Amino acid sequence: MITWSQKRIQAFQKTLLDWYDHHKRDLPWRKDHDPYHIWISEIMLQQTQVQTVIPYYLKFMKQFPTVQSLATADEAKLMKAWEGLGYYSRARNLQRAARQLVDDYQGKWPTTVGGLQELSGIGPYTAGAIASIAFNRPVAAVDGNAFRVFARLLEIDDDVAKPQTRKVFEKIINQIISKDRPGDFNQAIMDLGASYMTATNYDTSQSPVRAFNQAYIDGIESQYPVKTKKKRPIPVDYFGLVIHSTKGYLFEQRPAKGILAGFWMFPLIDQQELINDQPTSKQVLIQRLQDKLAADYQLQVSLSEIDHQPVSHTFTHQKWQITLLSGELPADSDLSFFPGKWIPAADFEAMTFSKVQSKMWLKYEKSVKTL
DNA sequence: TACGCGTGGTC
DNA sequence: TGACCAAGCGT
Numbered sequence: 005m006i007t008w009s010q011k012r013i014q015a016f017q018k019t020l021l022d023w024y025d026h027h028k029r030d031l032p033w034r035k036d037h038d039p040y041h042i043w044i045s046e047i048m049l050q051q052t053q054v055q056t057v058i059p060y061y062l063k064f065m066k067q068f069p070t071v072q073s074l075a076t077a078d079e080a081k082l083m084k085a086w087e088g089l090g091y092y093s094r095a096r097n098l099q100r101a102a103r104q105l106v107d108d109y110q111g112k113w114p115t116t117v118g119g120l121q122e123l124s125g126i127g128p129y130t131a132g133a134i135a136s137i138a139f140n141r142p143v144a145a146v147d148g149n150a151f152r153v154f155a156r157l158l159e160i161d162d163d164v165a166k167p168q169t170r171k172v173f174e175k176i177i178n179q180i181i182s183k184d185r186p187g188d189f190n191q192a193i194m195d196l197g198a199s200y201m202t203a204t205n206y207d208t209s210q211s212p213v214r215a216f217n218q219a220y221i222d223g224i225e226s227q228y229p230v231k232t233k234k235k236r237p238i239p240v241d242y243f244g245l246v247i248h249s250t251k252g253y254l255f256e257q258r259p260a261k262g263i264l265a266g267f268w269m270f271p272l273i274d275q276q277e278l279i280n281d282q283p284t285s286k287q288v289l290i291q292r293l294q295d296k297l298a299a300d301y302q303l304q305v306s307l308s309e310i311d312h313q314p315v316s317h318t319f320t321h322q323k324w325q326i327t328l329l330s331g332e333l334p335a336d337s338d339l340s341f342f343p344g345k346w347i348p349a350a351d352f353e354a355m356t357f358s359k360v361q362s363k364m365w366l367k368y369e370k371s372v373k374t375l
Numbered sequence: 376t377a378c379g380c381g382t383g384g385t386c
Numbered sequence: 387t388g389a390c391c392a393a394g395c396g397t
Contacts, residue, residue: 049393056383056392090381093396127395147393167376194393203391204385234390235378263380318388321379359382 005160006218008180016216017182017189023212024192029054032061037187039113039138040071046130047094054198060089071111075102083356090359093265097125115139128170137187144177145190146170149197154180155229156201156208156219165232237323241275243293244315244326246368247305250335252348263319269361271344272326290329301342305331310371317360324360328367 008016028034031054033045044064048057064085068074074082077099086095101123105111114120115138120131132145144150151164154173162169182189200211208220219225247254247270256271258264278292290307297303310328317324339345347355357365 046393047395051381051392051394053383053392088382090383091394093380094394097395125395129394133393145393148391149393191393198393236389265380317381319379319381 006158008158012216013180016180016213019213019216020192020196021182021185021188024188024195027195027212028191029195029198032058032065034191037138039134041065042134042138043126043130044098046133047098047125048089050094050130051091052089056089060085071102071105074099075106080354080356084354087356088359092267094125100124101126113138116141117143128174133190136181136190140187142178142181142183142186144174144181146173146177147194149194149201150177150190151229152203153193153197153201156225157213157217159218159222159224159228161230163232164229165234235321237318237321239323239325241314242272242324242326243275243290244328244364245271245273245307246310246328246330246364247271247303247333248330249333249337249346251346252351253346254333254339254342254344255347256342256344263322264358264360267358267361268347268355269358270364275327286327293329302338303333303342305333307331310368315360315363315367317363326360326364328364328371330368330371 031045033041035041045057045061048061048064067081067085068077079096079099082095082099083092086092089095104123105113114122115135117128117131117135120126120134121128126134129145129147132143133147135141135143136145148164150173151169154160154177155164158176160172160176162172164173196211196213200207200214206225208214208217208225211217211220214220217225219228245254254271255268258267258269260266273293275289278289278296286309290309294305294307297305307329308331310330315324315326315328317326335346352365
């Protein structure tokens with residue numbers, strides 16, 4: 005790692021901010037410095053690309069224009085507004101924080117990094133972003149862009165996948181950040197990280213700060229940032245049950261914690277739970293599943309495989325392969341032993357479907373049409 | 376600290 | 387296809 009003199013720091017600030025003044029991206033949350041606008045955009049942008057966020061942000065602001073409106077929003081409508089963005093705990097934390105602001109802060113924002121971090125869903129990065137952009141505090145906002153940009157500029161060799169590394173970058177950036185325009189400085193780093201200094205296919209030779217980029221000068225830019233590899237998603241095989249009656253389709257609510265927490269979905273049965281000993285054929289597993297539904301839930305249903313091609317969906321840590329099984333039940337079936345309910349297809353529109361639920365429904369619909 | 380948490384895009 | 391990436395946070 006190299007270090008910069010005060011003179012070099014000032015030259016960097018000027019070069020960066022001059023470039024930002026002429027080339028900054030025109031983004032809907034950059035029209036003002038309203039902390040509510042900055043906050044919502046920053047939460048949406050966590051692990052999510054700008055182009056994906058823009059339409060969600062615009063719609064969200066029409067639907068929930070103020071902290072107050074968010075605090076009192078209907079949770080189902082809030083989740084519907086978030087549908088497709090992923091990491092749904094972000095939306096729930098958003099409302100929790102809005103209620104904190106209304107109930108505990110009399111609607112007045114904390115303006116320091118420490119104060120902002122008291123709010124649900126606001127961690128070190130988002131606190132830094134809001135504090136600098138909305139409240140002009142000279143504090144670093146260390147996200148993936150900052151990691152990438154400063155690792156290359158200064159040849160920082162710390163592993164950015166390790167939590168403790170954030171402090172290393174924070175310390176350095178807090179020395180380099182413009183004390184006059186901290187918000188613009190942080191946003192300029194983000195624009196740089198999204199244009200000339202992306203993770204792959206970057207074109208540093210045209211970057212406005214190429215003269216400050218030690219890794220580029222040394223021809224070793226591809227080595228930065230140093231980041232250890234992630235683990236492969238674990239494969240999990242499920243049966244997905246599309247059980248229909250004249251009352252609709254049978255849904256089950258997922259547990260309050262874990263993946264897709266609280267979502268209503270077609271019931272999923274882990275195929276592993278049906279395998280006691282030797283490897284068995286799919287037909288045997290389906291028979292065992294029918295027996296289990298009858299024994300555990302008093303549901304007598306004949307299941308047939310919809311399509312031999314399973315629905316596949318990959319999350320960060322799991323890869324699901326779902327074999328869809330369909331069946332019919334009488335509308336007066338006793339559901340008191342089954343933790344679920346009938347939902348008519350007409351109600352789907354108002355529900356929040358996860359991507360994998362949408363995939364199951366689409367595949368089922370298509371198979372019905374081709375029959 | 377390491378891991379769990381979604382989705383869409385790229386190569 | 388798989389691997390990796392994209393304005394991280396909570397536990």
